[in-house]
Amino acid sequence: MKTDSQLEASIERFQRGFWNRQTVDRPPIGVVPDRVWSPIGFRREPLQKPYLEPAGVNRAEVRTEYEDCGAGRRVISDDWIPFVAAWRAVPWLEAMCGCRVHCASGSFAPERYISEPAELVTAPIPANEEWFERLRTETAALAADLPADCWVSTTILRGCSDVLAAMRGLSEFCLDMSDAPAMLEAAAARVNELHWRVLRMHFETIQPKLGGYGHIFGFWAPGPATVLQEDVMGLCAPGRYRDLFQRYNAELVARLGPYTLFHLHSTGYRHYRHVLEIPGIAGLQLTVEESGPPLAELVPALRAILERSRLILQVDGHFGEVPAALRALPTEGLYLLLSDKFVPDEKAYLNFVRDNF
Secondary structure: OOOHHHHHHHHHHHHHHHHOOOOOOOOOEEEEOHHHHOHHHHEOOOOOOOEEOHHHOOOOOEOOHHHHHHOOOOOOOOOOOOEEOOOOOOOHHHHHOOOOEEEOOOOEEEOOOOOOOOHHHHOOOOOOHHHHHHHHHHHHHHHHOOOOOOEEOOOOOOOHHHHHHHHHOHHHHHHHHHHOHHHHHHHHHHHHHHHHHHHHHHHHHOOOEOOEEEOOOOOEEOOOOEEEEOHHHHHOOHHHHHHHHHHHHHHHHHHHOOOEEEEEEOOEOOOHHHHHOOOOOOEEEEEEOOOOOOHHHHHHHHHHHHHHOOEEEEEOOOHHHHHHHHHHOOOOOEEEEEEOOOOOOHHHHHHHHHHHO
């Protein structure tokens, strides 16, 4: 458990170094348990059915992040803000939009059910209110039983392009962008309204703690915060994102406020320039993956981001290149998120800080 003084020091560093983009002794640094990114493993017992139903998501059957991998962390003096969220293994928006949730050993998969693009225009959105009510119930339960050093985060809510790709199937969705863009846009607007309804429900349920809110990327924000994503756009030319889906992200930023960020993968981040054009976007979060380009190739883009905005740099690969990258980047507006597979304990963390700052 983190002490009040530890939390207050980290909150000040997030406020000054990240949100205010001031020069501080070092940027906020979080060491994240690697297993936190595999929430399917939070189940107490294996699933026995081919499909997940809303009733199968509850605290009796699923551990929280704090229970599973937060309380026993071996790094204690970093800035990672402990959190819990409604079970992130669930594709919540996809399920609300009518996709059945297929169970597999390593993940849940939203099942395609729209066979023709014209069906997107008439498909009910939301199609399954049970999933919305389950999310509301789980969020309230987490808030009612919250550890002292922990915040309730929004769960993973994928963007309208990701949801439509789930409803249509990835190949069909890619064809629709050329063959039926107006039908995609009409459905995207309704998915976006559902996304906003979920965000509104969350922040009506969750109250600020120590003056702000937490998030699954381990940061503190002085106001309601979330991280948007359109992962399927990483497979497309950046112009597809700009022309079809950027406006819907802009709507959410305008509605939620100045602490809304956007998630990208190093394996598909070329649309980042268009994301930075969204009025009021707080910054970007980029996951550096082992299968993606080395950090040295990313540095020009990372520098361009930090010169204009804020960056959460999550290092899940190419850790050996981090020192050189840090020497080439401004630190104002930077939050560095490291996997504990690279920084396994307090000694390793202190050595990293000493060597790089």
